[in-house]
Amino acid sequence: MLRTWFAIPLWQRVVAALILGVLTGWAWGPEAESIKWIGDFFIKSIKMLVVPLIFFSLVAGVAAIGDLRKLGAVGGRALALFVVTGQIAVWLGLGLGTLATSFQLFPTRETLGTPTVPTPEPNPTTAVDMILSIVPESPVQVMADVAVLPLIVFSLLVGIGILMAGKDGEPVQKVFDSGSIVMQKVTMIVMELTPFGVFALMAWVAGTLGLEALKALSWLVVFNYLGCLLIIGVMYSGMIKFIAKLPVKDFFRGILDAMAVSYSTASSNATLPVTLRCAERNLGISNSVASFVISLGATVNMNGTAMYLGLATLFGAQIFGVDLTLGQYFLISILATLGAVGAAGIPGAGLIMMALVFGAVGVPLETIAFVAGVDRIMDMMRTTTNVSGDAAVATTVAVMTGEIDRAEMVSADDV
Numbered sequence: 001m002l003r004t005w006f007a008i009p010l011w012q013r014v015v016a017a018l019i020l021g022v023l024t025g026w027a028w029g030p031e032a033e034s035i036k037w038i039g040d041f042f043i044k045s046i047k048m049l050v051v052p053l054i055f056f057s058l059v060a061g062v063a064a065i066g067d068l069r070k071l072g073a074v075g076g077r078a079l080a081l082f083v084v085t086g087q088i089a090v091w092l093g094l095g096l097g098t099l100a101t102s103f104q105l106f107p108t109r110e111t112l113g114t115p116t117v118p119t120p121e122p123n124p125t126t127a128v129d130m131i132l133s134i135v136p137e138s139p140v141q142v143m144a145d146v147a148v149l150p151l152i153v154f155s156l157l158v159g160i161g162i163l164m165a166g167k168d169g170e171p172v173q174k175v176f177d178s179g180s181i182v183m184q185k186v187t188m189i190v191m192e193l194t195p196f197g198v199f200a201l202m203a204w205v206a207g208t209l210g211l212e213a214l215k216a217l218s219w220l221v222v223f224n225y226l227g228c229l230l231i232i233g234v235m236y237s238g239m240i241k242f243i244a245k246l247p248v249k250d251f252f253r254g255i256l257d258a259m260a261v262s263y264s265t266a267s268s269n270a271t272l273p274v275t276l277r278c279a280e281r282n283l284g285i286s287n288s289v290a291s292f293v294i295s296l297g298a299t300v301n302m303n304g305t306a307m308y309l310g311l312a313t314l315f316g317a318q319i320f321g322v323d324l325t326l327g328q329y330f331l332i333s334i335l336a337t338l339g340a341v342g343a344a345g346i347p348g349a350g351l352i353m354m355a356l357v358f359g360a361v362g363v364p365l366e367t368i369a370f371v372a373g374v375d376r377i378m379d380m381m382r383t384t385t386n387v388s389g390d391a392a393v394a395t396t397v398a399v400m401t402g403e404i405d406r407a408e409m410v411s412a413d414d415v
């Protein structure tokens with residue numbers, strides 16, 4: 001029996017768990033919350049890997065790249081793709097929001113009744129706070145706090161230090177190479193929990209979904225899913241097909257585990273170890289490019305969130321009757337991009353970032369209280385979009401810099 005279980009490729013077990021979880025949740029109802037702890041156990045287990053995995057893989061990856069100019073080429077291309085895809089995503093959100101408002105699809109203030117949660121306090125984070133938070137004051141503290149961005153900065157510097165040290169740095173490089181392999185094995189073990197975690201989380205979400213709130217906000221949810229599907233199906237597929245020139249089907253088959261885990265956990269950070277593993281093992285991307293682009297992408301590249309921030313602002317503007325000028329559209333596009341960069345890869349982060357955009361264009365913060373009740377189901381799709389985007393950018397950059405083993409990708413049958 002155990003042998004039969006392990007004989008089924010992991011991605012098939014995960015997809016089956018996702019579907020079964022939804023069906024179980026529907027049949028079971030709110031009682032399904034009683035198995036949520038299995039999902040939390042899974043999330044805790046993969047989160048445990050984030051810090052050691054980034055630290056070992058990224059340092060080893062930077063050191064293996066061997067040349068700072070190449071590292072610059074990888075970083076520069078990744079950042080350019082993050083910015084371009086992020087802007088397309090925000091304008092897509094704004095376009096969909098404009099479409100919905102011109103057909104008066106969003107509900108009116110009166111039909112929404114009282115919000116399900118209290119209106120949040122304005123977000124005190126400033127741009128200066130954001131810049132300062134990138135610098136690690138103490139590497140140990142950063143690791144204890146699982147603060148991904150400063151950890152990336154520290155790991156990059158250690159990797160560069162190894163390169164600069166030349167022969168003297170080799171023993172340390174060996175430690176990181178070996179540590180990175182060990183952490184990949186640990187990831188493999190933990191990933192065996194995925195079907196159980198995904199099943200429990202999906203049953204919980206499907207069982208406890210507030211149908212009343214969902215009905216009132218159904219158009220927002222529909223447009224959120226539509227926007228995300230367009231980003232994945234058109235923008236990412238286009239990148240893979242026309243820029244990376246790789247088979248789109250194999251790309252998505254390779255990242256199915258990461259898509260399922262991001263959908264059920266709604267956390268890019270928690271999915272990071274899975275995304276990394278898919279990128280290296282199933283897509284054939286080198287450790288240097290995968291660890292750098294995917295760790296960075298998990299915190300700064302959030303196209304689903306960027307699209308949603310644009311869409312949600314127009315939603316709020318309609319329900320509260322705020323007229324927006326073209327200039328304000330541009331302001332939203334900049335702030336939504338910043339919001340997506342600043343949002344942590346955790347559930348509900350996009351919701352918090354709404355305060356940043358809303359405040360600047362005069363949309364009442366009360367809007368956040370209205371959408372909070374159905375945010376989880378939208379967050380799941382945004383996170384899947386964010387994570388798929390990290391993999392798409394990593395693949396494209398790997399092709400551009402010759403850091404991909406194509407044969408490995410195409411033979412990704414036994415994922």
Ligand code: ASP
Nearest residue numbers: 267268305345346349350
């Ligand atoms: N939960 C999302 C993520 O982890 C961020 C968001 O809330 O939009 O990628």
